[in-house]
Amino acid sequence: MAAGRRSARNKGPRAVYNEDPFVSAGISDESSSERPEKSSKKKARKWEDHGSDEEFVAGPEPDVVDDEGENEDEGDEDIEEEDDMDEEDDDAMDVDEIASTPKSKSKSKRAPASKLRKQTTAQKAQTAQESIAPLTSSGAESHHRGMLDSRDQVSKFMHYTLTYGSDDRDLGLTIHMRGRWRWGRDATYPTRLSLEQTHGESDSPCGPTLGVTPEDVEKERKEGWAWYYDEEIGEKFRKRQRVDKKLKEAEARRKYLPQPKKNTHTVLLGPANDQQAFELGYHEAMDVSQAWEEQQSEGSDQAKTKLHQGWLINIGQKIQCMAWAPNQDDLPQYLALAVPVTEDQTKKYMNPEGEPLSSFIPSPPYPAAIQLWEFMGKKAGYQTNTIDMDVEPHLRLVLCTEWGHLRQMAWCPMGRERRGQVDNDLIDIGLLAGVWGDGKVRVLDIKLQKGSKKLQIVRVTSPAFEAIMPSTICTTVAWLSPSDIAVGCANGFVALWSILPSSSPDPYLYHPIHTSYVLNITSGYPTYPHLVSTISVDGETRMWSIIDPIGENTNTVRVRLSSSQLSYSPVLQAFCSSDENEYGRLMPIRRFFATNASGRLNSTVSALAPCSFWHPSLLFGGTGGEVMATNPMRRIMYGKEPQWQQMWFIHHWVPGPDDNSPGVSRFHEGFRAENPGVVKSGEGRPMGLSLTTIHDEDTHVTALGWNPNRSCAGWGSAALGCGLLRVEDLTV
Incomplete structure (x- = not known):
């Protein structure tokens, strides 16, 4: 799917920070035998409006065929469609502009401006991903994963999911340990009451075994030492x-x-x-x-x-x-x-x-x-x-x-x-x-x-x-x-x-x-x-x-x-x-x-x-x-x-x-x-310096x-x- 384009409306001169020496010399990557008039017109248009997609040249792409099976030219027709876009569409297409892959001599299908106005943010993000896909290196695959910040105002369930995971074994272990060690009596040292606590029927089966199924624990205890x-x-x-x-x-x-x-x-x-x-x-x-010295609790008959x-x-x-x-x-x-x-x-x-x-x-x-x-x-x-x-x-x-x-x-x-x-x-x-x-x-x-x-x-x-x-x-x-x-x-x-x-x-x-x-x-x-x-x-x-x-x-x-x-x-x-x-x-x-x-x-x-x-x-x-x-x-x-x-x-x-x-x-x-x-005390810190x-x-x-x-x-x-x-x- 081809990405949308920014408006070609002239908004004043913009600074140019890098120039193509081939374009300055009159040499273009387009074939001289193929529509030279449109080529020169597009070249002039490029230097006039640097907000156009023509700045980001990534090389030729294969032609895209429209629904009727005919190729449409990219150029004047696209500019006329872009002129109909208002300022709201102009700002909304920033993501698509950065992620799009422009074509200097290829031909692509464009959607009407009325349809572009109806695109949601999710659709535009999907368009950006699809348009940048051809630029992926053919070598070793690379991937990344983004996560929400659990310190934001999120629900407790979302906080647990982001911190411990969504698997039943992870959440079961978390809930089990929370119910056992969240009390104020265990704020520093473990108490004997908590260590003596037995596991009820409502506990997660993976909670007492630290997130591992009891069958796997028993299997490791037996078969894991079979070699010895x-x-x-x-x-x-x-x-x-x-x-x-x-x-x-x-x-x-x-x-x-x-x-x-x-x-x-x-x-x-x-x-x-x-x-x-x-x-x-x-x-x-x-x-x-x-x-x-030995001590005895007040009001207690127990031994010291x-x-x-x-x-x-x-x-x-x-x-x-x-x-x-x-x-x-x-x-x-x-x-x-x-x-x-x-x-x-x-x-x-x-x-x-x-x-x-x-x-x-x-x-x-x-x-x-x-x-x-x-x-x-x-x-x-x-x-x-x-x-x-x-x-x-x-x-x-x-x-x-x-x-x-x-x-x-x-x-x-x-x-x-x-x-x-x-x-x-x-x-x-x-x-x-x-x-x-x-x-x-x-x-x-x-x-x-x-x-x-x-x-x-x-x-x-x-x-x-x-x-x-x-x-x-x-x-x-x-x-x-x-x-x-x-x-x-x-x-x-x-x-x-x-x-x-x-x-x-x-x-x-x-x-x-x-x-x-x-x-x-x-x-x-x-x-x-x-x-x-x-x-x-x-x-x-x-x-x-x-x-x-x-x-x-x-x-x-x-x-x-x-x-x-x-x-x-x-x-x-x-x-x-x-x-x-x-x-x-x-x-x-x-x-x-x-x-x-x-x-x-x-x-x-x-x-x-x-x-x-x-x-x-x-x-x-x-x-x-x-x-x-x-x-x-x-x-x-x-x-x-x-x-x-x-x-x-x-x-x-x-x-x-x-x-x-x-x-x-x-x-x-x-x-x-x-x-x-959180902050160290002022003792031993002359003139606001931290000393070790x-x-x-x-x-x-x-x-x-x-x-x-x-x-x-x-x-x-x-x-x-x-x-x-x-x-x-x-x-x-």
Whole structure:
């Protein structure tokens, strides 16, 4: 369909910004033998009225035949029809003018002006699309999608549709979580009442299973792990991992575990006006509630309760990373953490003539160890457990390696049906993936000795899976399925591997996503397992599909100072991260390009707990030592709702009187929820400038974690730069 034309009525001279040298020389693209008089007339008309379509010349088009089967000339007849159009038609045809494809020598069919006046806006837009279609490139297809802004005055249903999608599984999950976590009691921490809540018959079948049909969840728990219990594939996978159990404990502690300068760490705990000093030894645990008096509710006959019940452990050195083991349905819970050895222990591995240390090259084979700590729980409700303060946590397993420092670790979070022990003498804990300093990604099969509480120390000589890409190193890892992992690289590429035994070590996908070092990677499991989000040193945060990484690729607002925090919350259906300042941010799947602020700290965000599958609360940690919890669900669903946050604690560290002292740590406990302001307070802002405070490295919060098991979903853990580890049941 040919597009309508603007009126040819002369409205005065218009500026000419570009001239065709061929036209100025008297050379036209029309044939000299074909109606020369009309050609010269049209040429003169073109320079007189630049509002005509003749300006936009896109080349010849095939002739269009009218209804009577005869070709009509374009020229004087068209000009006479255009003269009949009034000013209203002139303004209404702007869209058609921009999108139309004029013809210099072709012939087209034109509709009368009376019909053009009756065109609706939708018809004109359709005309514009049809007229611009011939200009589409014949190469790779490109497409775009526009969406309404959910911040406009739209209905709640439209807001939910734009934010979460129109699929019944998405809306069912949204309504299910809204009915469970919208209450004021869950504004910051998850409450035990909400965690204990059972599902009624009116709930969506996909709500409790996070948007996935219950049949698919059960199928993954059984068939997804069939390869591990297979007599051939599983046995070959387990035999690849070789450990040396003859390692002596004295040698392991001297070589693979950090040697602190001083065995005791001074800790100040208790009320702000009456704090007590405690001496905490190396690998020693203490009950935080010792510094607080027992209290009893007014008018209650119940026994006195202790405040801030939790464990504080002195690990002795900065905790690099940590993660709770999933699929633990019993009372014991396991926390894995990695602590680099001291500089004195790594001196002999340094090559003075070698290249300087860099994150883009493999590091020397430093000795390192993965520590597995056991915490005991006890029943607190029908479905929830709390921490058993009568059983002191202890170190159960030390995995010694010589692959450099462990930079990141990730347990396989997929549900797993236990089919009995492969080895009756061992307890399966799970599959642990990690990235080591030598640039390789490895997967370890973690097991514990059954019926023994003694410390186990083993040296891993060969992992169950190992891979690296040439000319680069691996930087971050995430699980996609029980048998697939996604790995980010220092060159901006992302590789997908299957950990099943294979003769080919190559990944089945290796694609450039960023232009530089990939800091973190996570998947949209279980709601959108095919979607992956990555964050890089270049400041870009991208979401892309493993089905089509090129076509299905988008990014959100770029930050100037890149952040390494990234996690996916299936309860919120959003990726969680932080900006270059003090704010956390949420990026919903359907509106990844638009970020929502979520909480504010008084210092730069340095840690984010992996999002829980059982509640929407987020844990953020800052360089100033503060740990904050918030529930952003009400804020996402209702834009005008205030957002509340609550401090777990604030940690301060100061150096000791001598170099051999580990320093002194002080804890201030949070006690009430607050509504953070959008603008930072005026404190520390002379002359209206925003300043960033640089804190001591030992004050920083280096790692956070939520327990991924439903019975202990309210357990939180925080690791500090001074080597202290705090674990507490945060359920209200």
